[in-house]
Amino acid sequence: MSQPDKFTTEKITEIHAWTPHLFSFKTTRYRGFRFIPGQFARLGLPGDDGKIIWRAYSIVSASYDEYLEFFSIVVPGGAFTSRLSQLREGDEIHVEKMNYGFLTTDRFAGGRDLWMLSTGTGVAPFVSILFEASTWEEYERIVLVHSVRQAAELAYGDTVASLREHEYFGHLSEKLVYVPVVTREAHDGALAHRIPTLLDNGELEARVGFGLDPERSRIMICGNPEMVEETRGWFTGRGYQVSRRGQPGHLALENLW
Ligand SMILES: Cc1cc2nc3c(=O)[nH]c(=O)nc-3n(C[C@H](O)[C@H](O)[C@H](O)COP(=O)(O)OP(=O)(O)OC[C@H]3O[C@@H](n4cnc5c(N)ncnc54)[C@H](O)[C@@H]3O)c2cc1C
Ligand SMILES: NC(=O)c1ccc[n+]([C@@H]2O[C@H](COP(=O)([O-])OP(=O)(O)OC[C@H]3O[C@@H](n4cnc5c(N)ncnc54)[C@H](OP(=O)(O)O)[C@@H]3O)[C@@H](O)[C@H]2O)c1
Structure with missing residues (x-):
């Protein structure tokens, strides 16, 4: 209490x-x-x-x-x-007054590519991470995936686009690949399948233009608990490990309910 x-x-x-x-x-x-x-x-x-x-x-x-x-x-x-x-x-x-949570980049050691995978309101923490100068300094490439049912739910897409003009890290913004995913209607420029399917069929890597690799990639996943679980399973089945306290891995996860 x-x-x-x-x-x-x-x-x-x-x-x-x-x-x-x-x-x-x-x-x-x-x-x-x-x-x-x-x-x-x-x-x-x-x-x-x-x-x-x-x-x-x-x-x-x-x-x-x-x-x-x-x-x-x-x-x-x-x-x-x-x-x-x-x-x-x-x-x-x-x-x-307390702050909470472990969906932070300090859960990782090393890594050169940061992949942030979200559904629905799960994009929220990633917007904050994108506003941090250290994110742009520490990673060579940054991927933000936002999966929603309808295009109108692609909140913060414009905010992400506006980072290109950011006074401190705008010049680094070429590092960022933003991938909108709209699953229940056709939408120009968006991928159409759920995140685990996009990983399975290679569509996500093809869109991003480079591959996932445990040496380079650090992955954050946030949103629908079933998506988090399925996506975690996809990665752990390929040798990626979840970060634990005092034991940095490749994955940091957060369920929204
Ligand atoms: C670590 C953490 C971070 C969270 N961050 C956010 C956030 O940034 N924004 C946000 O809206 N919620 C967030 N949530 C969820 C939030 O805490 C509440 O569950 C939400 O506000 C709904 O509250 P409620 O009392 O109206 O319904 P609840 O009784 O809490 O939830 C009822 C049901 O609504 C659905 N639901 C709850 N939250 C969401 C959601 N975010 N997206 C889709 N379906 C949902 C689930 O099916 C849930 O069982 C977060 C939860 C956790 C654990
Ligand atoms: N009242 C309204 O008008 C309205 C509108 C929308 C939502 N809602 C309610 O709001 C709640 C949350 O909706 P939301 O759209 O924010 O969240 P959501 O149901 O989690 O959907 C967000 C995104 O996550 C995807 N997703 C869902 N389960 C997944 C899984 N197991 N693996 C991978 N991806 C998965 C969805 O794809 P899919 O499309 O393939 O499921 C969608 O792209 C729901 O209870 C819904 O009924 C209400």
Whole structure:
């Protein structure tokens, strides 16, 4: 149970709806709140009984931004998101002071290519990782795959494209390959199969233009738990190892539910 001094109360400063069931929002940021890109925060809202309902939310914003940004699904009837989706600018939300999670590049040793594979809101932590200068300095090549059902759900595609003009690492942006995947409608420029299928049939490597290789590749996977499990199995079946505490491997994973 969180005690009052374990969290701060922040204000919602901006809301952006992507689709009727996907939106992003920014909050004020407690000066003492620290995180490593890829980590998540725990957000709290009062429930009907006055008890706070807490949920994990990956942080989209950069570690140096003065605000925090999150990207949320709306689950019909969901205890948290049915409340969250009613909030407006100026409303309050609790944020635990602790940062959490191991979907961070410091889980890896070596590696020259970073592959970030996501479904749905699982793209959120990867946007934060892309805003970190060290990501661009440490890796020679960076791949971001975002798999969604419908093209309108390709949130942050424009943000990723705008990295090309970034004042500090824009000149490195040729390192990045962004691969949109749309599975339930035809969409120009997007691949059409689920991530494990794209790995199996070689389509993903063909699109990216270079191959996966345990010597070079470090892989982060985030999103639908079944996708995470199937994709993990694909890699571990080929000799890749999951990073453990104090034991860097090739894979870092996060399930969103
Ligand atoms: C480490 C971690 C990071 C997370 N980061 C995010 C994030 O950045 N954005 C976000 O929207 N959610 C994220 N989640 C999920 C989030 O914590 C809540 O589950 C979500 O807000 C729904 O809350 P709820 O109470 O409305 O429904 P819940 O009762 O929590 O969930 C009900 C059902 O909704 C589905 N569901 C829940 N979350 C998602 C999702 N993100 N995408 C698709 N289906 C989902 C699942 O089927 C789940 O069983 C994260 C979860 C974890 C564990
Ligand atoms: N109310 C609405 O209008 C609305 C709209 C969309 C979603 N939703 C609900 O929101 C929830 C989450 O939807 P979401 O679209 O964000 O997440 P999702 O169902 O996880 O789908 C996101 C992406 O992940 C893929 N995926 C799903 N399972 C996979 C697996 N085992 N392996 C590899 N890829 C997999 C999907 O492909 P596939 O397309 O092949 O499954 C899709 O490309 C669902 O419960 C859904 O019912 C509601």
